[in-house]
Every structure is written in structure tokens, then in C-alpha cells.
Amino acid sequence: MPVGAPSAEKLMDMYARMWRIRLFEEQAEYQSSQGKVLGALHTYIGEEAVAVGVCAHLDAPDYITSTHRGHGHCIAKGADIKKMMAELFGRSTGYCKGKGGSMHIADFNVGMLGANGIVAGGFGLATGAGLAAQMRGSGQAAVCFFGDGAANRGPFHENINIGAVWKLPVVYVCENNQYAQWTPQSEVTLVTDISAMSAAYGIPGVQVNGMDVLEVYEAAGEAIARARRGEGPTLLECKTYRFHGHNFGDPQQYRAREEIAEWAERRDPIKRLATFMKEAKMLTDEQEQAIQKRVAAEIQEAVRFAEESPYPTPDELYKDVYSYVVS
Amino acid sequence: MPKISLRDAIRDALHEEMARDETIFVLGEDVIAHGGPYAVTKGIAEKYPKRIRQTPISEAGIVGTALGAALCGMRPVAEIMYVDFVTCAMDEVVNQMAKVRYMFGGQTDVPVVLRLPSGSARLIAAQHSQSLEAWFLHVPGLQVVVPSTPYDAKGLMKTALRGRDPVLFIEYKRLYTMEGEVPDGEYTIPFGQADVKRAGNDVTIVASGPMVGKALEAADILAQSGIEAEIVDVRTLMPLDKQTIFASVEKTNRVIVTDEEAKRGGASAEIASLIAEECFDALDAPVKRVAAANVPMPFSPELEKLVVPKAEHLVTAVQQLLG
Numbered sequence: 001m002p003v004g005a006p007s008a009e010k011l012m013d014m015y016a017r018m019w020r021i022r023l024f025e026e027q028a029e030y031q032s033s034q035g036k037v038l039g040a041l042h043t044y045i046g047e048e049a050v051a052v053g054v055c056a057h058l059d060a061p062d063y064i065t066s067t068h069r070g071h072g073h074c075i076a077k078g079a080d081i082k083k084m085m086a087e088l089f090g091r092s093t094g095y096c097k098g099k100g101g102s103m104h105i106a107d108f109n110v111g112m113l114g115a116n117g118i119v120a121g122g123f124g125l126a127t128g129a130g131l132a133a134q135m136r137g138s139g140q141a142a143v144c145f146f147g148d149g150a151a152n153r154g155p156f157h158e159n160i161n162i163g164a165v166w167k168l169p170v171v172y173v174c175e176n177n178q179y180a181q182w183t184p185q186s187e188v189t190l191v192t193d194i195s196a197m198s199a200a201y202g203i204p205g206v207q208v209n210g211m212d213v214l215e216v217y218e219a220a221g222e223a224i225a226r227a228r229r230g231e232g233p234t235l236l237e238c239k240t241y242r243f244h245g246h247n248f249g250d251p252q253q254y255r256a257r258e259e260i261a262e263w264a265e266r267r268d269p270i271k272r273l274a275t276f277m278k279e280a281k282m283l284t285d286e287q288e289q290a291i292q293k294r295v296a297a298e299i300q301e302a303v304r305f306a307e308e309s310p311y312p313t314p315d316e317l318y319k320d321v322y323s324y325v326v327s
Numbered sequence: 328m329p330k331i332s333l334r335d336a337i338r339d340a341l342h343e344e345m346a347r348d349e350t351i352f353v354l355g356e357d358v359i360a361h362g363g364p365y366a367v368t369k370g371i372a373e374k375y376p377k378r379i380r381q382t383p384i385s386e387a388g389i390v391g392t393a394l395g396a397a398l399c400g401m402r403p404v405a406e407i408m409y410v411d412f413v414t415c416a417m418d419e420v421v422n423q424m425a426k427v428r429y430m431f432g433g434q435t436d437v438p439v440v441l442r443l444p445s446g447s448a449r450l451i452a453a454q455h456s457q458s459l460e461a462w463f464l465h466v467p468g469l470q471v472v473v474p475s476t477p478y479d480a481k482g483l484m485k486t487a488l489r490g491r492d493p494v495l496f497i498e499y500k501r502l503y504t505m506e507g508e509v510p511d512g513e514y515t516i517p518f519g520q521a522d523v524k525r526a527g528n529d530v531t532i533v534a535s536g537p538m539v540g541k542a543l544e545a546a547d548i549l550a551q552s553g554i555e556a557e558i559v560d561v562r563t564l565m566p567l568d569k570q571t572i573f574a575s576v577e578k579t580n581r582v583i584v585t586d587e588e589a590k591r592g593g594a595s596a597e598i599a600s601l602i603a604e605e606c607f608d609a610l611d612a613p614v615k616r617v618a619a620a621n622v623p624m625p626f627s628p629e630l631e632k633l634v635v636p637k638a639e640h641l642v643t644a645v646q647q648l649l650g
Contacts, residue, residue, distance in 0.1 A: 063399060065395075094432070095431075095432060095434070096430060096431050096432030096434070097432035097433065098432070099429055099430055099431075099432050100430040100431055100432060104430040104431060106431040106432075106434055107434075108398075108431070108434040108435050109434075113395070113398055113399075114427065114430075114431055116423075117422075118418055118422050118423070121418070121422065121423060123388075123391060124387065124388060124390065124391010124392050124393075124394060124395055124419055124423070125391060125394060125395035125398065125423070126395060127388070127391065127392045127395055128391065128392040128393060128394055128395015128396040128397070128398070128399065128403075129395045129396070129398065129399045130395075131380075131392055131395065131396045131401075132395070132396040132399035132400055132401045133399070135352065135377070135378070135396075135401060136400070142395075154387055155387050155388065155391060155418075155419075158383070158385035158387050158388030158391075159385075159387075159388045159391060159392065161383060161385065161388070162382065162383065162385060162388045162392055165383070166380070319433070320428050320429045320432060320433035321428070321429050321467050321468055322428070322468065322470070322492045323428070323436060323490075323491040323492050324492075324566075326566055
């Protein structure tokens with residue numbers, strides 16, 4: 001059953017979400033340079049269409065698992081960016097009370113089961129979320145976001161096989177940005193089309209242009225609908241590119257400047273959607289500016305909230321190791 | 328009071344809790360066929376066909392999937408066929424299961440029970456005979472439960488299935504056939520509560536798993552010479568009941584800590600260190616440990632019998648302490 005094209009309202013929301021991710025990430029980098037955002041920072045700039053196109057089909061009760069590059073997933077799933085920024089600042093008002101940071105950002109209230117510092121760490125969690133949904137017969141779906149690097153780890157194999165053989169309501173979404181940290185995918189695997197690996201598990205494999213949110217939206221819609229119908233998982237590969245380094249501060253000697261420019265200047269997913277919407281008369285220049293301004297104000301509010309928030313106190317150290325406190 | 332085997336005690340706990348809580352389900356390799364290699368899950372498939380899953384040989388997948396289900400409202404009881412195979416899922420145990428509560432700031436409970444058949448048994452050698460409690464004890468966020476009797480096994484498993492935190496439930500394979508009294512009625516045993524299996528004034532033996540039974544044997548032998556040993560069964564290594572252990576040491580002034588793990592870096596080392604730190608003034612002799620040889624489990628019975636301590640080793644150790 002083909003997925004309908006998104007409504008103008010839905011498109012506007014997707015457009016705003018992509019901007020929210022973009023501006024949040026740029027602000028996070030700035031705040032990192034100012035010593036306010038602490039620790040490792042892996043930004044999603046350039047990949048916005050994947051998270052937004054997929055999460056457009058998910059509601060709060062649906063589940064996603066994420067990667068070390070998790071801000072985009074978190075925002076696309078509907079998280080509160082004030083709590084996100086506070087978490088990056090290490091404050092007690094952050095999502096994880098300052099105990100997780102960027103790599104472990106999570107919002108269980110909207111089904112975001114956490115960014116994960118272990119490559120391929122999300123596979124088991126998403127598959128288990130799908131199992132819970134299947135056992136309850138709830139109609140919930142689970143999406144596992146992962147990168148090209150994760151496809152070389154064991155849990156990719158074990159969990160997709162389990163999801164496939166039990167027909168779990170999970171969609172495995174590969175954000176193939178062609179680099180695993182500093183190593184090009186083509187150097188470490190012969191099968192660079194991850195979607196082709198679906199044949200090993202007996203499930204559909206679909207490949208889309210991950211810089212086109214409408215292509216992502218359509219393919220994700222079909223995959224998620226399949227999952228909800230009880231027909232099992234899909235391996236959805238979105239070819240994408242991260243415009244910035246693996247982490248903030250990455251000198252990127254492993255990528256040519258021309259390559260980065262080609263993607264960043266000519267394949268920007270937000271510009272692409274704006275062009276489409278304007279041509280379809282769904283977006284005016286004024287509306288575009290209004291959205292950017294509104295989102296920028298949200299980001300500033302998030303920074304203000306984070307800056308004014310306290311750090312966790314020492315008594316917090318031993319809390320949340322267990323449901324009880326023991327040192 | 329009826330006597331049942333430790334295996335049956337665990338199975339009864341599973342059945343009782345599954346009847347009480349529909350979110351509990353079982354998964355693992357071969358758990359349906361014959362009820363698993365040690366028959367612990369026998370009968371569950373017949374009674375609760377929708378709540379038991381026989382998995383591929385995918386330990387990382389089994390543990391990861393169990394964890395994911397636990398984060399989403401279910402209570403999985405995952406079996407790793409031999410604790411030795413948990414190495415295939417160590418990321419899922421250490422980096423995920425143990426940490427998700429903390430690194431997500433307390434947003435979720437983690438009600439996973441991992442059943443881990445452990446210890447030497449029937450000449451199955453190096454990769455099927457290990458005791459790895461110390462590994463899990465070392466990782467903040469995990470709970471480690473080591474029943475030594477059918478009574479303890481049932482009560483502790485029931486508690487495990489009602490908890491909010493991960494449980495590594497260590498089942499010593501040689502104890503599955505051990506018979507013991509188990510009451511018919513409802514009971515649970517809390518974690519962090521050691522059990523004084525035998526009272527005595529002359530020496531304390533802090534034991535876990537099969538060493539509890541051997542300590543009781545040793546105590547009977549020692550009693551013939553007028554030495555009364557107090558046997559403290561740890562029951563849960565994490566959380567650990569330090570109070571009961573320390574109180575016993577304060578009373579007897581001499582202590583041996585014993586388990587079946589390889590001695591180097593085993594759980595007994597942690598307990599011995601705690602005793603040395605907290606009970607120094609009460610001690611009349613150094614803290615001694617009796618544990619397994621620091622070797623992979625050999626195959627030949629002539630070698631295998633040299634690895635795990637026996638009651639006589641405890642007797643000798645006590646005599647050395649008192650001598």
C-alpha cells in the first residue's frame with residue numbers, strides 16, 4: 001500500500017524540525033568552542049532528512065534507538081531541546097541529570113531509548129522494543145538508527161536475524177554517510193550497499209537518497225506500515241553525508257575538501273526541501289524566514305535555560321546506579 | 328515439609344511468577360525443547376506458549392533483545408546456556424544493561440533476569456565450566472545472586488522477578504539435583520540478606536554456591552574436634568550483606584572466605600578485603616581464602632578433581648587458622 005504524500009502541514013513541520021536540528025547542532029558546536037558544551041560532540045549536520053523523514057511516521061509510544069550521533073534522532077522524535085542543551089552542558093536539569101551527556105541523551109517519554117556510545121549498541125534495544133510491542137499486540141513500531149560502521153559489528157547480524165525470523169515490528173535504518181569515524185566504508189567492506197545485505201535475512205532491503213526527505217519519508221512510511229501490519233522488518237538504507245567532522249574538532253584529513261563542499265553546498269537536504277516546497281507553493285520566503293527565526297529563538301531559550309541551570313550535587317553520584325542507593 | 332530439587336525450585340519460581348505477572352517471559356537457546364539442557368524451563372512452553380521464545384545461537388542478540396524488552400515494559404528471563412558464553416554478550420551486559428539506568432539519569436527501570444548456569448560439571452572442560460561472579464560484581468549497576476539451596480533458589484528467583492534492576496542469577500549446575508526442603512506457601516528472599524546456615528563461635532566461613540554445602544560438611548568434621556564453625560551463606564554477592572558477615576567475624580575472630588571461582592581476583596577477594604578493612608581489630612589471624620585453582624578447567628578427571636576445593640581443604644584451612 002503506497003504511502004500518501006505528506007500534507008502541506010506535515011511538510012512544514014518536517015521543515016521546521018530539520019531546521020531545529022541544524023540550528024541546535026550549530027549552536028552546540030559554538031557552545032563547545034566556548035567551553036560550555038562539554039566532552040565529545042558528534043553533530044548530525046547534513047543528515048537531518050533521515051531522522052525527520054523516518055520519525056514523521058512515529059508517535060510518542062513508538063520507539064527509536066540511536067547512535068553516538070543522536071541529537072538529530074532526539075529532536076526528530078519530539079524531545080525538549082532545553083533539556084537536551086542542559087544535558088550537553090552537564091547540568092542537573094538535563095535529560096539525564098547530567099549523568100549521560102551528548103552520547104547518552106535519551107527521552108523515554110517520547111520513546112527515544114537513548115543515544116549510544118557503543119557502535120551497534122542500539123540493535124538489541126530496538127529489537128527488544130519490537131519484541132515487547134509484538135507480545136503486547138500494541139501496534140507500536142521500533143526504529144533502529146545505525147551507521148555504515150555498525151553494519152560490520154556482530155549485533156547487526158544477530159539482531160536483524162532475530163527481528164526477521166520473529167517478524168518483529170522493527171525497521172533497521174542505516175544512515176550510510178560513507179565514513180565510519182575516519183575510515184571510508186569502501187576500505188573496510190566489499191558490500192557498500194548495506195541494503196543488499198537484507199537478502200541474508202530474508203527481508204526487504206530498500207535504498208534511498210538520504211538527502212531527500214521526501215524519498216526517506218516515502219520509504220520509511222512503507223517500512224513502518226509493514227512493521228505495524230506484522231510483516232516484519234525492513235532494512236532501509238539512506239545514503240547521506242555528514243557535513244562536519246566525526247566529532248567537533250575532527251581535522252578531517254581523511255576527507256577531501258572538494259568532496260565535503262560537493263555535499264554541503266549542492267546537496268543540502270534543508271535547501272532541497274525548501275526549493276521543493278517553494279516550487280509547489282507550499283512555502284513563501286516570509287514563512288521560511290519566520291520558521292528560521294522562531295527556531296533560532298527556541299535555541300537561544302535552550303541555551304539560556306542550560307546556562308542558568310545548576311550542576312548536579314555530589315549526593316547525585318551514587319543515585320541511579322540501581323533503583324536503590326549503595327556505594 | 329516437601330523436598331524438591333534446586334532445579335525444580337527455580338522452575339516453580341518461574342511458574343509462580345509467570346502466573347502472577349503477565350509481563351514475564353522466557354527466552355534462550357533450546358529453552359522449549361526438553362525445557363532446556365538442564366530442564367529448568369520445562370513445562371513453560373505448554374503452559375505459556377506465547378511467553379517463551381527459543382532463540383538462535385546469538386548471545387549478544389539474546390541479551391540485547393531481552394534488555395530492549397525490559398526497557399519497554401516487559402520482564403524477560405533470558406538464559407545464557409553456560410555462563411562461559413556470556414562473553415559473547417559482554418557489551419550488552421556491561422555497557423548497556425549495567426549502565427542504562429545511570430547514563431539516562433534514572434529514566435528507566437531495568438528488570439532483566441539473566442540465568443547463568445555456572446561451575447564445573449561432568450567433564451565439559453574449559454569453556455563450559457567457569458565461575459565468573461567476580462566479573463559482574465565488579466561492574467556497578469549489576470546484581471549478582473548465588474543460591475546454594477533449593478529454598479534459597481526459589482525465594483531469590485521470585486525476588487529477582489519482582490525487582491527493578493538487572494539480576495545475574497548464578498545457577499551452579501552441580502546443584503541442580505540437590506534436594507532440599509521448600510515450603511509450599513508463598514515466600515521471597517530479599518537481596519542483601521546473608522543467611523547463617525550454621526552457628527558457631529570458633530571460626531567463620533563465608534561461603535557462596537556449592538562451597539556452602541562443603542563448608543557445612545567441614546563444620547561437621549571440625550565439630551568432632553570441638554571446633555564450632557559458623558557458616559555464613561552470602562546468597563547475594565551484590566548487594567552484599569556486610570553486616571551479617573562482619574558480625575560473625577566480630578564473634579569468632581577468625582574467618583575463611585570461600586567460593587568456587589578461580590582464586591585470583593574472585594569474589595572472595597573482595598569480601599576478604601572488606602573484612603580486613605572493617606574488622607581488623609576483631610581479627611586474631613589473617614583472613615584466608617579457599618577457592619579454585621587458577622587454571623582453565625582441564626578435561627581429564629584426574630586433573631579436574633584437583634581444581635575445585637573440597638570440604639577437606641576447608642578443614643585444613645581452619646586448622647591452620649587456629650593452629
